[in-house]
Amino acid sequence: AQSVSQHNHHVILSEAASLELGCNYSYGGTVNLFWYVQYPGQHLQLLLKYFSGDPLVKGIKGFEAEFIKSKFSFNLRKPSVQWSDTAEYFCAVRRTGANNLFFGTGTRLTVIP
Amino acid sequence: ETGVTQSPTHLIKTRGQQVTLRCSSQSGHNTVSWYQQALGQGPQFIFQYYREEENGRGNFPPRFSGLQFPNYSSELNVNALELDDSALYLCASSLGGREYEQYFGPGTRLTVT
Numbered sequence: 001a002q003s004v005s006q007h008n009h010h011v012i013l014s015e016a017a018s019l020e021l022g023c024n025y026s027y028g029g030t031v032n033l034f035w036y037v038q039y040p041g042q043h044l045q046l047l048l049k050y051f052s053g054d055p056l057v058k059g060i061k062g063f064e065a066e067f068i069k070s071k072f073s074f075n076l077r078k079p080s081v082q083w084s085d086t087a088e089y090f091c092a093v094r095r096t097g098a099n100n101l102f103f104g105t106g107t108r109l110t111v112i113p
Numbered sequence: 114e115t116g117v118t119q120s121p122t123h124l125i126k127t128r129g130q131q132v133t134l135r136c137s138s139q140s141g142h143n144t145v146s147w148y149q150q151a152l153g154q155g156p157q158f159i160f161q162y163y164r165e166e167e168n169g170r171g172n173f174p175p176r177f178s179g180l181q182f183p184n185y186s187s188e189l190n191v192n193a194l195e196l197d198d199s200a201l202y203l204c205a206s207s208l209g210g211r212e213y214e215q216y217f218g219p220g221t222r223l224t225v226t
Contacts, residue, residue, distance in 0.1 A: 004155070032213050043117075044156070044203065044217035051213075090155050099169035099212050100146060103155030 004093050006104035013081050014112050021076040021107050023091030030096040033074040035065055036103075038088045047089075050074065061085070083113045117206050117218035125224045126194050134189045134221045136204030144168070144212055145187040147179060148203040150220070156203055162187055163209050191223075199225045 003026045013019060025031065035047040048059025055067040065076045074091060088108050092101040118137045126132050138145050144163045148156035158171035162181035176192040185206075191198055201222050205215035 006155075034213075036217075043219040044205075046214075046216075049213070092155075094213050099161045100158035100171065101156075101213075101215065103148075103157070105153065105155050 004091055004102050004104040006089075006091055006107050008107045009105070010108045010110070012110045012112065015083055016080050017111075019076070019078040019081045019085070019109070021089055021091075021109070023074045023076065023104060025072050025074070025091075025093045025102075027072075027093060027095055032094040032096065033065070033067060034092040034094070034101065035059065035063070035074075035076050036090045036092060038090065038106075040087065044090070047076070081109070081111050083111045085109060086111045117204055117216055119202075119204050119218040119221050121221060122219070123222045123224075125226065128194055128196060128225055130194050131190065131192045132194060132223060134191075134202050134204075134223070136187045136189070136206075136218060138185045138187070138204075138206030139216050142206035142208050142216070143185050144207045144209050145181055145185065146205045146207070146212070146215060147187070147189045148205065149173070150201040150203055151197075152200070159189065161212070194225045196225050199223060 005024045007022050033050040036044045050057045050067045058064045088106045090106045091104040120135045146161040147159040150156040159173050160170040161168045165181045178190045180188045201220040203220045204218045207215045
C-alpha cells in the first residue's frame, strides 16, 4: 500500500535558523509531489509542487524542496525561518493518473522569536 | 475569485445519528474531493465527485456517501455515526483534468459523542 512518511512530528526552531523537513513515500511508479501548509486557524494551502524536470522546486515564501528519486524523498527546506512560518506542514503524493492525494501525518513547526 | 467554503464550521452529533456536510467549490471548479483529517493525522481521501458522479473512492465504508449538484457544490453524508468519525472534514475543489491542483476549504469539525 502506498504511504507517505514524515518522520519529524514536532520541530522547534529559533528565528533565522535553517529548516529541513523530511518526507519519504513508498510508491514505486511515477508520482507528483506536494507540500501543503496549514497556518493556525487557516485552511490547507499549497506551498509547492513537483511534477517533472528540475528536481529542485521553489515555492512561495522562500520555501524549496528537492526530489531525490533514488531515495523516494521530497524534503522541504528554508534557509532562514520566521516566526510567521509557525504552522503544520504536510507532504502529499499523487500517483500519476490518480484522482486523490495521499498525505503524510504532518510536521508541526514552532518558530520561537 | 471565490474560494472553497464549507458549512457548518462545527457540529456535535451523537453516536448512531446521521450528518450532512456541505461544500461550495471554488468558482470555475467542477470537481470536488472530500478528505477526513483525524486529530494528529494527515487528511485521508474519502471520495471525489466530477460532473455529479463519484469519480474515485478511498478506503471508507458505504455509510460515507456523497452528492454533487449541477452547480458543482457537494454534500458528504455519514450514516450511523461512530465515535471514530470525529474529525475535521475537508473539501477540496479542482478543475477536471487538473485534479492535482486541489484547493481546500476550512473544514467542518465533527464531534461524535
